[in-house]
Amino acid sequence: MRFSDTGYYIESYVKCGNCGVLVYDEGVKSSRADLAAETFCSDWCVSWKDQKAAGVADPRIKAG
Ligand SMILES: [Zn+2]
Known part of the structure; x- marks a missing residue:
């Protein structure tokens, strides 16, 4: 895992293109x-x- 759920290993702040929440992993x-x-x-x-x-x-x- 490159990133943790606690956000310690975030390399950049990427926001969801729809709802705007921060995406901590590679996203979808x-x-x-x-x-x-x-x-x-x-x-x-x-x-x-x-x-x-x-x-x-x-x-x-x-x-879901
Ligand atoms: Zn979203």
């Missing part, structure tokens, strides 16, 4: 090319942003 990447530069905290945030980018006004993503 979107498969969309136009979102490739963004890092997300969870699959949920990737799915939400993917749908937004695809033109869905009010994305509904199942939790």
Whole structure:
């Protein structure tokens, strides 16, 4: 593990491209090319942003 949950080994502060929480590990990447530069905290945030980018006004993503 490069990072710990307590944040002692954070090399940079990366924020989720959707909800803005700090991402302590490598995070989750979107498969969309136009979102490739963004890092997300969870699959949920990737799915939400993917749908937004695809033109869905009010994305509904199942939790978990
Ligand atoms: Zn997020």
